[in-house]
Amino acid sequence: MIIGIVAIARNYAIGRDGRLPWHYPADLKHFRETTTGNAVVMGANTWASLGKPLPNRFNVVLSGSSSVTPPPEVMRLMEKDEVVDLSRHINRDTYIIGGAKIYKAFAGDIQKWIVTWIPEDIEDADTFMPRDFLNDFVEVDSHELDGGLIVSTLCRK
Template structure:
């Protein structure tokens, strides 16, 4: 089975980021992201890709951009010009991840069959990018695990896994 999973960290008001950066620093969430996505293809928009200093190790990167002249000088990166093109590239993979940003999540929601969401407990009014609402009629919460705030994590958060009904 081909699993297309959205993976994101979003605040209680669905805020994802501002100025192409995250609004929080959650080391345990980074570790979970790395553990879940390593060895798989990650699909993202150009701005999300450009927020990384370099490609993430042990992952194939599919970058979606409208810019027909956009190129990337890394073997692990493929540039495509639509979500449909990206989905065609991963159709034979057991598991691939959509990692953002906001517009890509919105477009991919109907194609995904799993969501790995880290719900960051806070409201971030100044965000400029948001995760789409998860329609409860189409998704069921399969598991959740709470992580309290601590010395390394300014905000409490909950890992939530949703499966398409």
């Protein structure tokens, strides 16, 4: 299944200066535990900000540019449809892990969203989710992480 996973501020911010604008260890733990053992698909900018593959996951970087050269253990794909094809042939889930351009590219393919709601407004953010991105989804689960962050799971209606 193709699953989107994202952490979003109250004003729908997700990034600033190429990085996450916050640090919540409980959310990083949740992200690690949720995605471990599965495929993670990221855009070139998110790859640049990580700088190295996420351990114990099959890392895929989407980039149309030949100047993006991840190490051999990371698969670079150039087209969104190649990722969709890959997701059908692997025996694990495919997590779309951002950033904004990648979430937008896969908006019609994502069957489930896992959203961490960050209890802050990030006024100087430069990367946002569209306000309506969950319109076709219905919440099926909600739980609290350490520190009071809320995680919602939403499935396509």
